[in-house]
Amino acid sequence: MRLQAVTLVVPDYDIGIAFFVGKLGFELIEDTPRGGGKRWVMVAPQGGETRLLLAEGKGERQRAAIGNQTGGRVGFFLETDDFDRDHAAFVERGVTFTEAPRREDYGTVAVFRDEFGNLWDLIQCR
Incomplete structure (x- = not known):
């Protein structure tokens, strides 16, 4: 499945x-x-x-x-193989990030909000 x-x-x-x-x-x-x-x-x-x-x-x-399908929590996780490329492209196209990119043990991540209010993670796992 x-x-x-x-x-x-x-x-x-x-x-x-x-x-x-x-x-x-x-x-x-x-x-x-x-x-x-x-x-x-x-x-x-x-x-x-x-x-x-x-x-x-x-x-x-x-x-x-x-905009509230997950009660205000990050509900969607968009994994990338090139965080810097995709983050820059999103910013250039007007996507609103709620934080600066950060490095975590599991990879690089930044939260963005879609135009409807839902929170997403853009993430590149290590």
């Missing part, structure tokens, strides 16, 4: 695509209309296996989850 996808609630499909594809450099795997304004939108890091299913928040309960 493997984890194929994780759902991430976003305010709008196109805004989600713009962030993940435009700023993080993810690949748009699929964008298929499902009727009634719904779409099946899958993105993934270049060469990555696990995908994000972008789900447009509908209704009060789903919209309340946008």
Whole structure:
């Protein structure tokens, strides 16, 4: 078994695509209309296996989850093979880091916030 996808609630499909594809450099795997304004939108890091299913928040309960899907904790971990390259590219594209990069026993890491409020780790493991 493997984890194929994780759902991430976003305010709008196109805004989600713009962030993940435009700023993080993810690949748009699929964008298929499902009727009634719904779409099946899958993105993934270049060469990555696990995908994000972008789900447009509908209704009060789903919209309340946008940016707070893990209760304010880092919930997503984006591993890189070249921290300096990817950190610089993210900064250049306007990604907001909440801290400067730091070296830990397990590798180099920095926390960033997506445009919706969720916290992510950019990490290069040793």
